[in-house]
Each structure stands twice: as C-alpha cells, then as structure tokens.
Amino acid sequence: MATTLSDMGYQVTVIGMKTEECSISRESLDNYQVVRIDVPNSYSAQAMLELHKICPKVGKILDKIESSLFVDLETVPIQLTKRNISSYIKKAKLDKIFKKSIDFGYQVLGISKEGKNFKNVNYIQEILAIRSILLINLILYQVSREFYPDVYHCNDLDTLVAGVMGKLIDDKTLVYDAHEIYPEQLAEEMRSDIWYRFYTNLEAQLINLADGRITVCDSLGEYFSKKYRSKEFLTLRNCPSKKYLPPASILNRKNSPRVITYQGAYFQYRGLEEVIAAAASVEGAIFQFRGIGSHEATLKKIVQDAKLSEKVQFLPAVKVDQLVETGSECDIGLSPFISVCFNTKYCLPNKFFEYMMAGLALCSSDLIEMRYLTEKLHNGVLFDSKQPEALSNVLNELLASPDKLDEMRQQSYYAAVDEYNWENEQKKLIDYYTRL
Numbered sequence: 001m002a003t004t005l006s007d008m009g010y011q012v013t014v015i016g017m018k019t020e021e022c023s024i025s026r027e028s029l030d031n032y033q034v035v036r037i038d039v040p041n042s043y044s045a046q047a048m049l050e051l052h053k054i055c056p057k058v059g060k061i062l063d064k065i066e067s068s069l070f071v072d073l074e075t076v077p078i079q080l081t082k083r084n085i086s087s088y089i090k091k092a093k094l095d096k097i098f099k100k101s102i103d104f105g106y107q108v109l110g111i112s113k114e115g116k117n118f119k120n121v122n123y124i125q126e127i128l129a130i131r132s133i134l135l136i137n138l139i140l141y142q143v144s145r146e147f148y149p150d151v152y153h154c155n156d157l158d159t160l161v162a163g164v165m166g167k168l169i170d171d172k173t174l175v176y177d178a179h180e181i182y183p184e185q186l187a188e189e190m191r192s193d194i195w196y197r198f199y200t201n202l203e204a205q206l207i208n209l210a211d212g213r214i215t216v217c218d219s220l221g222e223y224f225s226k227k228y229r230s231k232e233f234l235t236l237r238n239c240p241s242k243k244y245l246p247p248a249s250i251l252n253r254k255n256s257p258r259v260i261t262y263q264g265a266y267f268q269y270r271g272l273e274e275v276i277a278a279a280a281s282v283e284g285a286i287f288q289f290r291g292i293g294s295h296e297a298t299l300k301k302i303v304q305d306a307k308l309s310e311k312v313q314f315l316p317a318v319k320v321d322q323l324v325e326t327g328s329e330c331d332i333g334l335s336p337f338i339s340v341c342f343n344t345k346y347c348l349p350n351k352f353f354e355y356m357m358a359g360l361a362l363c364s365s366d367l368i369e370m371r372y373l374t375e376k377l378h379n380g381v382l383f384d385s386k387q388p389e390a391l392s393n394v395l396n397e398l399l400a401s402p403d404k405l406d407e408m409r410q411q412s413y414y415a416a417v418d419e420y421n422w423e424n425e426q427k428k429l430i431d432y433y434t435r436l
Helices: 002-007 045-054 056-065 085-091 102-109 121-147 157-170 193-209 218-228 248-252 272-279 296-305 320-327 350-357 368-377 388-399 402-418 422-435
Strands: 013-017 026-029 032-037 151-155 173-178 212-215 258-265 285-292 312-315 332-335 361-365 380-383
Touching (some): 002 032, 002 422, 056 157, 056 193, 121 157, 151 157, 157 173, 173 193, 218 368, 272 285, 272 296, 285 296, 320 350, 332 350, 350 361, 350 402, 361 368, 368 380
Parallel strands (some): 013 032, 258 332, 285 312, 361 380
C-alpha cells in the first residue's frame, strides 16, 4: 500500500515501533521512508495527563471511557483492608471511578468485605497495558508532525488515536484502515472485561471521526456499520502482488506424496491441533507447517506424542515476500480457523490469496468469507474446523481425486492472475484517495 501511494505522488512515511528483530531508526524502502520509534518506558498517570494536555478532546473521550487511565493507580498499597479502603479510595480520588458504590471499589481492587487483603494486580496491569498503547499513539503523533502530513492512514484501532489527534489538532485528513475487529481478536476467555469494554467504546467514539474507512472484506464493513452505525467502508483485499507470481509450469508438478501446507502464525484457535489430529487419518500426503508463534512448542509436543513427526513437519519461517514461492512447492493450502469471536467468524486471511497465487487447492474452514470465495471460484473444499474427522474426510476425498485437485489448483492460480492480485486491488485504493 505504501508503494502504491508513493507511486501516486504522495511522500509516504511509515511510522512503527522498534522490535528485537529490527531496531533501525530510519530507512528508505521502495520510494517511501520507514521510521521506527522506541516503546515508552513510563506508563504513568502523569504521562497520560500530558496526552490530555496536548489534545483535550481526545483526553475527554478517554476519560469518559475509563477514568482510571488518569489516576495514579500504581500507588495502590499492596495491602488494603476493610478498615482502610474507604479512606484510600477518597484519598486517591478513586470515587470518581467507583461511581456506583464503595462495594464496586472492593470488587475492582480485589478486596473482600471480610477484610482479606490483596491487591488486584490484574486490574492495574490491564490499565497499564491500555496506557502503553495510548502513549505509543502520543509518540506516533509527535513524531509524525516532523513530516507535516496531509493524511494520517491508521492501520487498526491501536494506532487510530494518533490519527485522531492529527485530525483534531492539525485539521488533517484521517483514514481508518481496519484489518480486523480489534476488540474481537480474542476468544472471550482470553480477554478481560476491562480490555474488551475499553476498546469497544474507543472504536465507537473514534470510527466516525475518520474521513475515509477501509477494511479487508465485506463482512467486516457490514459489522462496523451495524455495530457503530459507521459510514461506508471500502473493501480492499490483502492480495499479493503479481511480482510474486510463479510460472504457470508449477501446475504441471505432481508431488508424491502430496504436500498440504499451513503458512502463518502459531496461536490458539487457529485449528492447528485439529489439523494434527486429522493428519493421522489422511492417506497419501504429508503436512508442512511454516510459521512462528507462542503456540509452536505446544504443537510440536502434540505431534511428537502422537508419533506423527514424519507426517507433520515444521519448517523454518520465511519472509512475507517469500510465502507465495514456498507455497508453490505444495499442493493444498490450509486455512483452519476456528470461529471463537467475530474476528474469526468473518476472517479472510492473507494466506487465502497467497495460496491462490501459489497455485494451491484451498482447504478452508466453513466461514462466511472463505465459503463465499471458495464456492464462487470452485478452487477448494470446506470443512467444520472443530471436527478433525471432517477435515480428514474432505482431504482424503480430494486426494483420491487427483484430477479434481489439480483442476482446483488451476482455478486458484488463474483467478489470482486475472483478479485476486494487488495490481487489481490497488485501483480501488487509487480511486478512493483521489476522492478524499
């Protein structure tokens, strides 16, 4: 996207955070500049008050959603008792937060009425985590002013506050590019009520301040419209560029055994445990996992315990611009997401289009967006991602029909050539920016 906007004549600066993998402060890539900032080392209430001072309108919005963002919660004593909680709440001005009653204060701070004393570390840590995102946004905004931007293009909700500051303070154009439903990115048991409530309310407050709105599939745009009564979103699919397109000769290759691949992150609810369980019953194929993530060690142990190490292989991760190339060595591409939140219910992952350009037959969870394209393009099969048996059945059926499998591979490849590529999608982006 940055390259496309640069080709349109924009001077593009991409601002992100430094990571362990890349700590370079500034570099030029494909005619645009990349600036990486340090993560703030203080998430104090005082730092939050600085944000409020710089942009009172944003501060007022944040204060309305979660007042404790501006209260010095770090000084909550390790031991609070029934005897001293009331005085502490008044002294720390927490009565502003605990509007309903002191009983609510007990609940939030984790104090039992019987006098058992402990500090609710989880609550305080959640507030500090939210502050960290907001203070990163403050730095993003401050650094951005060096480049005198005309447009703030914000990728996802965790950068939108910076863009809103640019709009409200400097009267600049704001584009919200939502690649996901940020508050809905985790299963319910994996997120706290504080986190979910804050980001849902934040999105509701900010979404209609944007001058332009972009997302990756129609279902997400419809969700935002219904949930927040937002204005219309442009759907811009995350398709790879045709510069990564392998030669059509890959379609003549017939692996023996066939190779089934998963390329992506190793996290919970990606359906990977179910894939491993299904692998034992799939004949005439091997499975290759290529990715990174916190769940990798768990997955490897499951494979080892099931004695499937020869059938389920873990390969080194590759750079994003190599995913189509490595995928083209395989036959079937897996997108086994389990629907545990709206984000997964409506998912249309990048790998779906990468597999297509790589000339793979697709095997995807029976979810709304992937179902629509699979049935439209006749380039794959669908399955219930919660049932390993359902996956093994559709794979065995596909593997038993090699002509059908290879026909699906061709359908994927030529659909990517003709329509599902960035060169085609970017036309919509160019037209959209022209009309901003």
